Amino acid sequence: MPSAILVINVGSSSIKFAVFSVMENNVSLRMIYRGKIAGIGHQPHFTVHDCTGETVGIEKQFLVNTNKIRNHADAFSVLFGWINDHLGESQLTAVGHRVVHGGEKYSTPVFVTKEILPNLKEFIPLAPLHQPYQVAAIETLAQQQPKIPQVACFDTAFHRNQPFIAQQFALPREFSQQGILKYGFHGLSYEYIADVLPDYLGDAADGRVIVAHLGHGASMCAMKARRSVATTMTFSPLDGLPMGTRCGAIDPAVVLYLMKEKGMDIDAVSDLLNYKSGLLGISGISGDMRELLGNDSPQAAEAVDLFVYCAGRELGSLAAALGGLDALVFTAGIGEHSAVIRERICREAAWLGIRVNDAVNATEGPRISAVDSSVSAWMIPTNEELIIAEHTVRVVSNSPYCA
Ligand SMILES: Nc1ncnc2c1ncn2[C@@H]1O[C@H](COP(=O)(O)OP(=O)(O)O)[C@@H](O)[C@H]1O
Numbered sequence: 001m002p003s004a005i006l007v008i009n010v011g012s013s014s015i016k017f018a019v020f021s022v023m024e025n026n027v028s029l030r031m032i033y034r035g036k037i038a039g040i041g042h043q044p045h046f047t048v049h050d051c052t053g054e055t056v057g058i059e060k061q062f063l064v065n066t067n068k069i070r071n072h073a074d075a076f077s078v079l080f081g082w083i084n085d086h087l088g089e090s091q092l093t094a095v096g097h098r099v100v101h102g103g104e105k106y107s108t109p110v111f112v113t114k115e116i117l118p119n120l121k122e123f124i125p126l127a128p129l130h131q132p133y134q135v136a137a138i139e140t141l142a143q144q145q146p147k148i149p150q151v152a153c154f155d156t157a158f159h160r161n162q163p164f165i166a167q168q169f170a171l172p173r174e175f176s177q178q179g180i181l182k183y184g185f186h187g188l189s190y191e192y193i194a195d196v197l198p199d200y201l202g203d204a205a206d207g208r209v210i211v212a213h214l215g216h217g218a219s220m221c222a223m224k225a226r227r228s229v230a231t232t233m234t235f236s237p238l239d240g241l242p243m244g245t246r247c248g249a250i251d252p253a254v255v256l257y258l259m260k261e262k263g264m265d266i267d268a269v270s271d272l273l274n275y276k277s278g279l280l281g282i283s284g285i286s287g288d289m290r291e292l293l294g295n296d297s298p299q300a301a302e303a304v305d306l307f308v309y310c311a312g313r314e315l316g317s318l319a320a321a322l323g324g325l326d327a328l329v330f331t332a333g334i335g336e337h338s339a340v341i342r343e344r345i346c347r348e349a350a351w352l353g354i355r356v357n358d359a360v361n362a363t364e365g366p367r368i369s370a371v372d373s374s375v376s377a378w379m380i381p382t383n384e385e386l387i388i389a390e391h392t393v394r395v396v397s398n399s400p401y402c403a
């Protein structure tokens with residue numbers, strides 16, 4: 001019987017998923033469905049596309065079910081129901097999860113056992129927007145589908161081999177020994193880009209490349225020989241660029257001041273920095289870049305300006321870490337779809353020798369730089385789901401638990 005892999009990327013209010021069929025050789029994978037259950041807890045909305053991008057499932061067809069989605073556990077029941085109805089001959093043989101934080105412990109994907117769950121829970125305070133929901137997803141599936149093997153794939157893993165100097169905060173040594181380090185995130189996306197980079201850049205893929213993963217969460221990664229040498233997110237996914245609702249880099253004294261002088265408690269500060277800042281905080285309108293670009297108000301423009309300005313500054317810092325730059329790659333929601341943001345960030349980096357070809361940039365590339373650009377610029381769609389599916393097949397095939 002042909003087998004299939006389910007990939008799950010859980011956020012605080014959504015579950016993104018993809019289903020892959022595993023070809024006979026157990027190596028090549030073909031995506032058959034990709035979908036999302038959004039608005040969990042308030043206005044559930046379920047959409048699924050097939051591999052051609054055609055919508056094959058929408059909420060209307062699942063009205064009864066979506067009304068029942070009050071929480072993530074309900075969403076998984078609906079998701080499994082849908083998958084069982086649509087897998088045909090195939091059988092679901094494993095589930096791969098994106099887990100945002102793997103700390104110092106996990107530098108490769110792991111087979112999920114009862115023993116590793118407490119370790120994953122330890123990192124919940126470090127990634128409150130992601131980790132609690134991802135761990136809950138693993139536990140819920142273990143209850144609902146106990147026979148299906150699960151694999152955890154970490155966003156931090158790609159950065160674990162950075163030079164130690166890039167991982168250190170200037171804190172007394174005992175703190176780094178306790179794991180207070182710069183971990184970096186979006187590693188599954190960067191790993192995918194690193195894998196496909198030679199298809200686009202040829203030999204230059206092994207040069208000095210900065211990848212800008214600009215989505216609702218946003219970061220940049222400096223790569224040398226397709227390995228991470230520095231990245232903008234650090235201990236948690238709150239650092240670096242301003243994001244949809246996250247503040248990005250901030251002087252830690254601001255936190256001390258808010259708590260000491262303004263009487264804010266830890267929960268209030270955490271809520272402020274994670275959910276009320278970034279593009280939403282500056283604009284007062286939305287944390288969604290597309291909405292801001294379509295809004296005429298000066299507040300929306302100011303939020304976009306700050307995003308571009310910070311991206312330009314981080315780009316300079318990462319180029320310095322690389323000792324120069326050969327190529328710049330844009331990916332994720334904003335990076336893949338917003339020609340105007342790509343163009344504006346490239347303009348900030350004109351001093352590095354980047355020139356954009358406006359006509360090609362408007363059509364999304366893949367190569368968006370002009371012929372006279374000494375640094376090439378690219379738009380490459382990411383595919384975190386494929387990387388997770390590949391890891392899942394590999395881990396499950398090598399696992400003694402699945403012998
Ligand atoms: N055409 C577009 N123009 C500008 N921004 C866009 C466009 N399409 C998507 N985006 C932005 O991409 C972001 C979401 O990116 P995505 O990678 O899907 O985020 P995440 O996976 O972190 O939820 C949102 O800010 C959204 O507005």
Ligand SMILES: CC(=O)OP(=O)(O)O
Nearest residue numbers: 185186215216217237
């Ligand atoms: C790590 C992170 O910020 O992830 P996302 O962009 O999915 O929110």
Ligand SMILES: [Mg+2]
Nearest residue numbers: 215216217332
């Ligand atoms: Mg994402």
